[in-house]
Amino acid sequence: MHTTSRIPGFYKLAPDQRFQTIVKASGLQAEQLDALREPDPDMAAIADRMIENAVGTIAIPLGIAANFLVNGVDYLVPMATEEPSVIAAASNAALIARELGGFHASSMAPVMIAQVQILDVADPQGARLRLLEAREELLALANAQDPLLVRLGGGARDIQVRLVDAGPAQYVVLHLQVDVRDAMGANAVNTMAEALAPRIAEIARGRSLLRILSNKADLRLVRVRAVYDAGKLGGADVVDGIVDAYRFAAADSYRAATHNKGIMNGISAVVLATGNDTRAIEAGAHCHACQNGRYTSLSHFEKDADGNLVATLELPLALGLVGGATKTHPTAQAAVKLLGVQSAVQLAEVTAAVGLAQNTAALRALATEGIQRGHMSLHARNVAVAAGAQVHEIAPLVERLVADGHVRQDRAQEILAALRRGE
Numbered sequence: 192m193h194t195t196s197r198i199p200g201f202y203k204l205a206p207d208q209r210f211q212t213i214v215k216a217s218g219l220q221a222e223q224l225d226a227l228r229e230p231d232p233d234m235a236a237i238a239d240r241m242i243e244n245a246v247g248t249i250a251i252p253l254g255i256a257a258n259f260l261v262n263g264v265d266y267l268v269p270m271a272t273e274e275p276s277v278i279a280a281a282s283n284a285a286l287i288a289r290e291l292g293g294f295h296a297s298s299m300a301p302v303m304i305a306q307v308q309i310l311d312v313a314d315p316q317g318a319r320l321r322l323l324e325a326r327e328e329l330l331a332l333a334n335a336q337d338p339l340l341v342r343l344g345g346g347a348r349d350i351q352v353r354l355v356d357a358g359p360a361q362y363v364v365l366h367l368q369v370d371v372r373d374a375m376g377a378n379a380v381n382t383m384a385e386a387l388a389p390r391i392a393e394i395a396r397g398r399s400l401l402r403i404l405s406n407k408a409d410l411r412l413v414r415v416r417a418v419y420d421a422g423k424l425g426g427a428d429v430v431d432g433i434v435d436a437y438r439f440a441a442a443d444s445y446r447a448a449t450h451n452k453g454i455m456n457g458i459s460a461v462v463l464a465t466g467n468d469t470r471a472i473e474a475g476a477h478c479h480a481c482q483n484g485r486y487t488s489l490s491h492f493e494k495d496a497d498g499n500l501v502a503t504l505e506l507p508l509a510l511g512l513v514g515g516a517t518k519t520h521p522t523a524q525a526a527v528k529l530l531g532v533q534s535a536v537q538l539a540e541v542t543a544a545v546g547l548a549q550n551t552a553a554l555r556a557l558a559t560e561g562i563q564r565g566h567m568s569l570h571a572r573n574v575a576v577a578a579g580a581q582v583h584e585i586a587p588l589v590e591r592l593v594a595d596g597h598v599r600q601d602r603a604q605e606i607l608a609a610l611r612r613g614e
């Protein structure tokens with residue numbers, strides 16, 4: 192029972208002091224909460240610099256996907272995920288894709304959009320044209336905010352003006368398009384948008400309200416394709432099954448949500464491992480999955496003239512190599528080093544390949560034996576631990592659980608009891 196959650200100045204305490212404070216406030220014993228505390232003082236200090244009110248860290252497993260060949264280059268891909276079978280699945284499909292050349296990826300320039308919302312404009316059509324006439328002035332003002340970005344070859348590239356009908360109101364919305372080079376770009380474009388807003392409001396003869404990037408990063412699309420050999424996939428029936436699985440997702444939003452979750456299993460894991468913003472990527476991806484007002488599959492599967500499976504994926508990936516946690520988290524830095532990517536665009540292309548591989552492996556399992564054999568046999572280790580197995584009991588219990596075919600906690604407890612009886 193918490194006595195109170197009102198703790199003035201909680202944020203001013205050191206992580207360990209915060210931990211002692213919440214132990215007292217929660218009425219629990221310190222040992223019960225000990226896992227919240229970060230034992231390594233250096234890591235506690237990093238966490239304290241990264242977020243507010245830090246007490247500790249949560250360790251999500253980080254694994255390395257094998258077999259990835261993207262644009263002719265081999266990559267060992269770091270993936271951070273709590274879900275079993277994700278890394279196995281990605282490696283599995285990447286292995287099959289290698290047979291016919293691996294993944295081929297291409298991208299648009301890393302252009303992000305910042306929106307400036309203008310209210311109370313008497314003549315929205317006139318304002319739109321006045322703003323477009325001021326394009327050069329606005330771009331120069333934006334670029335003056337980030338000379339380093341401009342020196343690196345990036346900077347504000349263009350403007351667009353939209354009139355957004357919102358019930359009783361109509362807003363004039365200026366989109367500032369900025370090439371953010373190797374940054375995710377949120378801070379960079381937000382700074383520009385805030386600097387520009389007063390002048391935009393003046394030109395439009397209205398008042399500005401929101402000045403923030405859009406996570407619908409549709410000027411920053413990444414495209415990836417792979418051809419999977421029909422024989423290596425398991426034959427023509429498997430190819431047909433995967434195509435039918437895809438068509439289901441393309442036609443039905445209930446299925447598309449799960450299909451796209453499979454893609455994001457791979458993408459979010461690379462995003463997290465490299466210290467990037469998982470929410471920004473998820474928001475952009477699911478928004479892109481809405482085409483003509485309908486939520487659909489992000490990927491496409493078809494059969495080529497030779498009967499092989501052609502898999503393609505297109506989505507926005509606003510990933511950075513500078514800024515955010517990418518430069519402050521030591522694990523993220525090591526992950527980027529292992530990947531060996533030289534630019535944010537290259538990181539996005541490898542990440543998209545992992546999403547496509549993940550998706551293909553899941554569809555192949557779903558269209559053949561079902562997801563449970565591969566997934567549940569790997570998940571069995573979690574089930575064994577949850578059933579109370581000690582370290583030395585996990586391997587024999589997992590073996591019997593998988594052989595039994597019912598990877599459930601009640602069954603695990605029965606088998607564990609039998610093992611302990613020496614049966």
Ligand SMILES: CC(C)(COP(=O)([O-])OP(=O)([O-])OC[C@H]1O[C@@H](n2cnc3c(N)ncnc32)[C@H](O)[C@@H]1OP(=O)([O-])[O-])[C@@H](O)C(=O)NCCC(=O)NCCSC(=O)C[C@@](C)(O)CC(=O)[O-]
Pocket residue numbers: 257258274275276277278279280281282283284286449450451452453454456549552553554556557562564565566569
């Ligand atoms: C699990 C596998 C890979 C087994 O697949 P398998 O056919 O038994 O694998 P294999 O023994 O033939 O091995 C082939 C390769 O897969 C990799 N591999 C194979 N096993 C491992 C392992 N233990 N650990 C690491 N890597 C592994 C490894 O690269 C290996 O090559 P090798 O190294 O032997 O030369 C397969 O059944 C599979 O791909 N299943 C799909 C699993 C999946 O998608 N999991 C995600 C969670 S489910 C979900 O959230 C999404 C979903 C499914 O709902 C999405 C949707 O509905 O669309």
Ligand SMILES: NC(=O)C1=CN([C@@H]2O[C@H](COP(=O)(O)OP(=O)(O)OC[C@H]3O[C@@H](n4cnc5c(N)ncnc54)[C@H](OP(=O)(O)O)[C@@H]3O)[C@@H](O)[C@H]2O)C=CC1
Pocket residue numbers: 337338339340343345371372373374375376377378379380381404406468471511513514515516
């Ligand atoms: N809606 C959203 O998604 C939002 C996300 N965020 C957060 O914003 C953060 C990302 O913002 P971001 O702008 O990427 O981060 P930063 O502002 O930290 O980094 C970008 C800056 O780094 C400098 N820089 C140095 N080298 C390069 C290079 N090679 N390419 C590009 N820029 C370079 C640039 O200039 P200079 O040094 O002069 O700045 C640039 O402006 C994330 O933490 C994200 O979570 C924040 C708000 C909203």
